[in-house]
Structure formats: C-alpha cells, structure tokens
Amino acid sequence: MALQLDSLNQQQLTFGRKLWRINWSLLVLLGATASVGFAMLYSAANASFEPWASKQIMRFGFGIVMLISVALVDIRVWMRLAYVIYGVALVLLIAVDIAGVIGMGAQRWIALGPLQLQPSEIMKIALVLALARYFHSLSIEEVGNPIYLIAPLIMVLLPVYLVVIQPDLGTAVLILLGSGAIFFVAGVRIWKFIVVTGAGIAAIPVGWQFLREYQKNRVLTFLNPERDPLGAGYHILQSKIALGSGGVVGKGFLQGTQSHLSFLPERQTDFIFTMLAEELGMVGGLILLGLYTLLLVYGYAMSLGSRSQFGRLLGMGVTTTFFLYVFINIAMVMGLIPVVGVPLPLISYGGTAMLSILFAFGLLMCVHVHRDVRIGRRGLDNEG
Template sequence: MKNNFSQNTSIFQKLRDYDYVLLMSILILGVISIFAMYSTDGGEILFHTKSHFVKFSIFFPMMLILSFVNIKFWHAGSYLFYLIILGLLIWVALYGVQASGSKRWINLYFLNLQPSELMKIAVILCLAKYFHRIRTERINHFSTILVSLTIIIVPTILVITQPDLGTSILISLSGLIILWLSGLRIKYFVYSFILFLISLPFAISFLKPYQKLRILTFIDPDRDPLGSGYQIIQSKIAVGSGGLTGKGFLKGTQSYLDFLPEKHTDFIFTLFSEEFGFVGSILLLLLYGLIIYRIIRTGLISRSFFSRLFCFGFAFAIFLYVSINMSMVLGLLPIVGSPLPIMSYGGSSLLATMIGFSIVLSAKINHNQNIS
C-alpha cells in the first residue's frame, strides 16, 4: 500500500514539474510547420504535407514518452549515444545513400536517416557528461582540452567529407559552446580565432567549387542573378514583398509561382514571411525566443551540472540554428544548408530536435536530482 502511494506520488510529482509552457510552444510550432508545409504544396495535401505531418505525429509522442525517462539514464548513456551516432557517420562514409553529389543518408526504408543531424545532439550530450565529472581545476589542463576537442573534431571531419559544410560548422559551434560554458579560459578561444583567421585562406583552397561559389554569391548575389545568386535574390524579394502584415495564407506569389526554390526546407521562413509579413515573422521569432527561454530556465533550476550544461548548450544550438537560417535567407550569411528547427521539412532534423527537447523536459521533471 505504501509502495503504491509512493509510486503515485512520484507520478504526480512528475506531472506537476512538467514544463507545459515549453510543451505547448513546441506543439504550436509544430502546427504552424504543418500549415507552412501545406502552403509549400500549393494548398493541397501532397507529399511534403503528408510526410511532415506523419513524422511530427510520431516524433512528438516519442518526445513525450522519452521526457519521462529519468535524466540519469541520459547521463549514463551519453557516451554510448555519441559512439552509436559516430558509427553511423562512418557507415554513411562507406555505404551511405548518395544524392546530388553528397553522401549523407542511411536508407532505413521508412526514413532516410541523416546521422549528422543526430550528432548535433550527441556532441552536446557527450561533452556535458565529460565536463560533469571534470573538477574545476582540471578543466584547463591540456589533456582535458585535447579530449574535448577530439570529441568535436572527429565527427566534424566525417561530416565535412560527405560533404556538408553547414552541418559540420553547427556541430563544431555546438561543441565549442559547451567548452566555454564549462569554464575554459577565454584566451584559448582568442588564440583559436586568430589561428582560424590565419588558416582561412588555406582552408578556402580545400572547399568544393560550389562552396566557393556560395561565398562569392554572398558577397555579390547580382554577379550571377539567374544562377548561383538566384535563390538569395528571390528570397529577399519574397521577404520584402510580405510587407507589414503579409499577403495572406496561401497567397504568396513568389512561392506559388515557383520563383522560390527549396521553399519546404532551408527557405521555409521566406515563404512564411511573405505570407504573414513582418508581424508574423516577429511572432514566430518570439515563439522561438520563448522556447529558448524555457530551456535556459530549466538549466538554471537544475541541481546537476550535467543537466545545466546540456540545457544551456541545447538552447544555444536552437538559437544558432534559427539565427543562421534566418540570416541565410535574408542574405546576411552565405547559404550553408541549415534547417529551421521543426519548421523545415526533414525527418532527421525533426527527430534530433525532438530528442533534444525530451532531454530538456526530463531535466525539468528531475531538476532536484543531483547526479553523482
């Protein structure tokens, strides 16, 4: 009788500590994404709408189930999760599905899995566990820095060879923010930045021709308005034509007349901005801001350093993905192939994001637990 009462109390406690604001924000964003996908299909329920709806309908309940898994499970399985995703990246290099000159996917029949998207979460999880056990005085030791950089660099190199420069940059930055949050001295970041600037001309020489073209197009999109500069020029026109309140749902001319390529993936924000204008774009940004705030809040109230590191790292990652995607479609950054979380079409990206949210929700439920 007592055990049953304790168990019920535990369930009640979990439900009481659940972050319903974050949950509703994710759900609202998911509903918006489905309507946006419906718009990309021209106001019909076609492939992208059906596929995105099915994936969200599967991954959202999966997130709910995983969120009730104790945060100690995620801590215990962090290294294993990282090694599994690293193994999948090696599998991609050897036997991956090739499309449009890139080898990034594993064919699972029901889903073309892109392990590099999952590595964005795995590297944060792995480093959060690694620094959770490192004493403060050892954080700036050479061996500690070497191990943490190896955790970041190995998957980054594997992703670059696919080739996928955009995702490799996101993996690297997600890992580096954990190093900064863990207490690594700022001088190492300054030295690294100086070294990066010095090596930049040499690094550019190793870029693929299309990657060099993206950089040149970013500097001057009008140099090839019907070729490499076409996407960014049309994206700017679409965003600008939305005005203050937008043209209305399903009334975006740039999108419907097919002037805007890749509107269901990297340029989904452009379509949304054209239809709902400046006001709609600001509301979407506020929704992302609320999600990031709730993740940071969970990190602040968590007793374990592991939970804090993961939440802060994941919040930064979401901020990074949103900032880079929106900057990219507005011409403020070169096009690097960065999806907008939940909004963009892509099963692997959605799966990785939902796993990240489930860990945050687990950290919120178990925020009073101290992981030894």
C-alpha cells in the same frame, strides 16, 4: 536537512511524479510553433494538406510522444549512455563516408529498413550528451587546465572532420559552434576562445583550398550576389525579393506570388521562412521570432534550474544548438550568410529534422523533470 531529504526523495521518482513534473506549457509552445509550420506547408502546397502538412502533423505527433518518453527516462541513464551513443553515432558517420566513397558521391543517409537515417543529425545530439558528461566530471581547476581540453577537442573535431568530407559544411559549422558554446558555459577561459578564433581566421586561406567548387561558389556569391544572378545567386536574390515584397503585413496567407509561382526555391524546406515573411510580412516574421525566443527562454530556465552540472550543460547545449539552427537558417534566407542547407526547426518539412529536434527537446524536458536529482562526478548517485 529538509533540502537533503527532499533531494533524497528526488533520487527515485515514481512514474506518476515524473509525469507531474513535465512542463506541459513547453509542449503547448512547441505545438504553437509547429502549427505555424503546418500552416505554411499547407500554403506551400497551394492550400492543400497533401503532400506536406499532413505528414508533418503526423511526425510532430509521433515526435511529442517520443519527447515525453525521452523525458521520462532517468537522466542518469542518459548520462551513462552518453559515450555509447556518441560511439554509435561516430561509427554510423564513418559508415556513410565509406558508403559515399564506394557510391562515388556525397552520401549523408543510411537506409535502416524503411527509415532514412542521417548520422550527422544523431551526432549533434550525441556530441552534446558526451560533452555534457565529460565537463560534468571536471572540476573548475581541471577545466582551467589545457590538458583536460584535449579529449573533448578530439571528441568535437572527429565528427566535424567526418561531416566536412561528406561534404556538409553547414552541419560542421553547426557542430563546431554548438560545442563551442558548451565549452564556453563549462568555464573554459575566454582568452582560449580568442586564440582559437584567431587561429581559425588565419586558417581560412588554407581551408579555402579544400572547399568543393560549389561551396566556393556559394561563398563568392554570398560576398557578391550580382556575380551570378541566374545561377548560384538566383536563389538568394529571389528570396530577398520575396521577403522585401512582403512588406510589413505581407501579401496575405496563400497569396505569396514569389512562392506560389515557384520563383522561390525549396519553399517547403530551407526557404520556408521567406514564404512566411512574404505572405504574413514582417509582423509574421516577428511573431515567429517571438515564439522562438520564448522557447529559448524556456530552455535557459530549465537548464539553469537543474541541480546537476550535467543537466545544466545538456540543457544549454540543446538550447544553443536550437538557437543556431534558427539563426543560421533565417540569416541565410535573408542573405546575411552564405547558403547552407540548414532547415528551420519545427517549421521546415522533413522527418529527420523534426524528430531530432523533438528528441533534443525531450532531453531538455528530461533535465527539467529531473532538475532536483544530484549526480556525482562519476555519474553515481549522490556521490558528493
């Protein structure tokens, strides 16, 4: 009964107790990882805090405050708001698509006063929230029943479609894989994944027709980088040269020739890992991968430590999305997958990405703070 009592006490946490339960070591770890990014941005600007590093530090500071705020909000509030947030994100996505049609070109941003908002970033988090809430409400038997999978599939495919027509293939893949992971941990039968994957591969020739010319080029160039060494293949070739020439210990901080002589494209955003590995070598690359792995371990521990299915799913969703960012970005700059516009989380320069990552970690922290809160199937307190 002590357990019962304890959990009862958890239902209404005071502000002080919540603060007490925040895992400060995760914040330190986030700070350490982001600091690697600050250093690289400082180097990218040729040993200057302007124009990137200083802004990025400010954003990180703001993001940490936001993270704590998100974590202190009751997890049941997030659960209740999940569908609403998803709905808003969907409307915003449709809005940019329409604006894109009117503006005759690719459009991914919405201007909200001085703020530039990227609805697809919001959607990544909104979808995790919505799927977590949906699967939270299903029993094991229901998860095994295909009929119950129709609704979440629509929830996933709708934004994927909207993102693909933007066109932003990278984000679409990210959403698909992230959602797939939630389906997977929620208990959907493994053979169903095999079937869907098989169908997906079979659909590739069909999907190829719908790709834009530059997207086809990227894929073709990925398959055969020598196809166009000065055009589409140039970036990835220069990135590989930078990485390879870095060697084991690198050329030294601020000494990357490929980066500083502008052979490396986008060294402050998508290709920042290349710059790090050029200047700090394989040692630097492994240290960063180590930091990321530690963050993932924290994510797993916090997710699995939650007493609610919603918390566990939300934590796993956030952790997996984070993992996907890291993997896709690094695999891309190493020439393992085609070039897609995915930033390196916590490191790449960019406001929206930094804030949305920290928001997601805020949700993870929220799961951790409210780890002992039990949530009923319908989202009501202690229903079971």
